[in-house]
Amino acid sequence: MNEAVLERMWRHRASALAVRLNLAWWTERFNQLLLTVLPLLAVAILAGRTWREQWISPAGILLTVAGLLALGALAAWLLARKRFVTGEVGLVRLDERLGLHNRLVSASRKVGPWPADDPAFDLSTGLHWKAGRVVLPGLGSLLLVVAATLTPLPKREVLPREVVQPGAWEQMQDWLETLDAADFVDKEAIERFESRIDELKERPEEEWFSHTSLEATDSLEEALEEEIRDLATEMNALDRSLSTLESYSSESAEEAKKEAAREMEMAIDSLGQGGLPLSDDLRKELGDIDPSQLGSETIGGLSQEALEALQRQLGQAMEALGSLEGLPGLEEGMAFGEGLPGFGEGEGEENLPGFGGITRGRGDAPLFFGKEEDQLGTSNVEGIRNEDLSRATIGEVLGLGETERKIDKSRIGPVDGGTATSLGKGGEAVSRQPLLPDEQAVLKRFFK
Known part of the structure; x- marks a missing residue:
């Protein structure tokens, strides 16, 4: 084989080894995310079926799972990419596995020739997939979601909401x-x-x-x-x-x-x-x-x-x-106003209010609270006067009268500015402190 064919062969083997390593890192991160997200989804499905059953449907669950798997795959790739290896690292691993003493790395750097292929080489690289670690985490998480979706739940009795009306x-x-x-x-x-x-x-x-x-x-x-x-x-x-x-x-x-x-x-x-x-x-x-x-x-x-x-x-x-409750004045079978002054009966032999006389009116007052005006049979308006002023209240008007203003008609001529034309008045109302004779003598010495 010429050098070009050997180079393609060894680089292809190195790339395949790098892909297997990177896929292993991605699978580990992806399973970790599935173990976190899918159990939470199962709990959410159970809660939804219990409290909001109308929101849960098989199609909606499938779409949610598919979306979470896609997002999980992308998130796993982002988290695992810092551990990904390249083809150069694959060449190093092949050198180590096959005992080529860095001949592949040297050939990739144009330092030496590419080694020839030997049927005695063990190309397995010692890497094997463990099905349990690869499949069980994701499969177990999916089974939790399926169980949360299909497990029959007891019917929840929704108690009717008691609506309180205004009293x-x-x-x-x-x-x-x-x-x-x-x-x-x-x-x-x-x-x-x-x-x-x-x-x-x-x-x-x-x-x-x-x-x-x-x-x-x-x-x-x-x-x-x-x-x-x-x-x-x-x-x-x-x-x-x-x-x-x-x-x-x-x-x-x-x-x-x-x-x-x-x-x-x-x-x-x-x-x-x-x-x-x-x-x-x-x-x-x-x-x-x-x-x-x-x-x-x-x-x-x-x-x-x-x-x-x-x-x-x-x-x-x-x-x-x-008997109507909540109406003031209508209690114990008493009609409105009954028992108040003016609704009583007379004191005669018959059950009558009396007829009145010159000095007093009848026993009851024919005045009733209502929309209609009481017809008193008279248009004479009389004023009410209180002659007993001992019972007058504060602010009560005791009487009204007419008075005239007193005008000072004395003539006052022009006065020069700055000159006093008359003695000051009003000092009589000023409070004066009386002094003893000795005190007055002292004041006279200073104020002559």
Whole structure:
């Protein structure tokens, strides 16, 4: 063989040896990365199948494994490249293995000829692959991923999330259910308030406690409270007027009877209006009452028994209003305002408020809190005066009067600048410290 053929042969053998060495270094790094990354992937798959099963799919797992293997191969090459050898190192290893005493290295440097090929050369170089160290780390890691993917897991019971609604919604719903069960308020009015509550509930749960939602809830709660208060006030006025008219005898004052009848008619009109009007049946029964016939056996289209049944129904309605929780002034079955000054009864033999006289008014005040203006039957406006000033409060106006300004009309002529035209005044108000006679004598010696 000529020198060129021998050179190609020995350099090819040296390159093959270098490739085997470099591949061994890369395999070691690659297996180390697989032993780190794939077990972590198996844990992630188990966690995903347990908590987010919809995110896990076989195709996604295969793509993830393929991507990790590619990235691992690249990372292993970057980590192992500092240990890679070249063909020159392969020639050194062949010289050492074959006992050529550096003849290959010398030939590569053009110092000597390339040695001839000898069948007695052992070209195995003493390097052998250990299948266990090469295959088992990667295979074991892949088996962990397969096991994490295919191992059956017990079904996880997802407990339903308990969504807490604003407390005002539940309270308003309880109020409306109580009014609906009492069956004396118009059903359509109750449904209108319920639909407004449902509109708030239909919003996304994340917005239930937002500023806008809570502001709308407060506004709706205040509106419902006001309607219930007005309803309780008018129901109380109607019940009181009805009881008063029924208790009047024929000898009673006609003017007081007319006043009670007027209050009753106003209460009935108010109960038919507003946001929570009475039901149609109850309004019809109240409309059949003729206040002028109260005390007789038949009142308009109602008998005495029907009137008593109507009064019992009104009493049950007032009890239902009094049972509503969270409304100040509506407690223990007491209608709004009942028990306050002006809602009491007279002290006579009959259960009546009294008729009043020259020096005092009647036993109750025909003034009720509501949207309608109270008709007092007079347009005379009188001022209230407190003659007992011992009970006056701080800042209270005790009286008003008219006064005139006093103008100094004395004439003052021109005055030269820098000259005093009159003695100074005002010193009388300056505090002077009295001195003893000895002290005054000392001052006179220095200030003559």
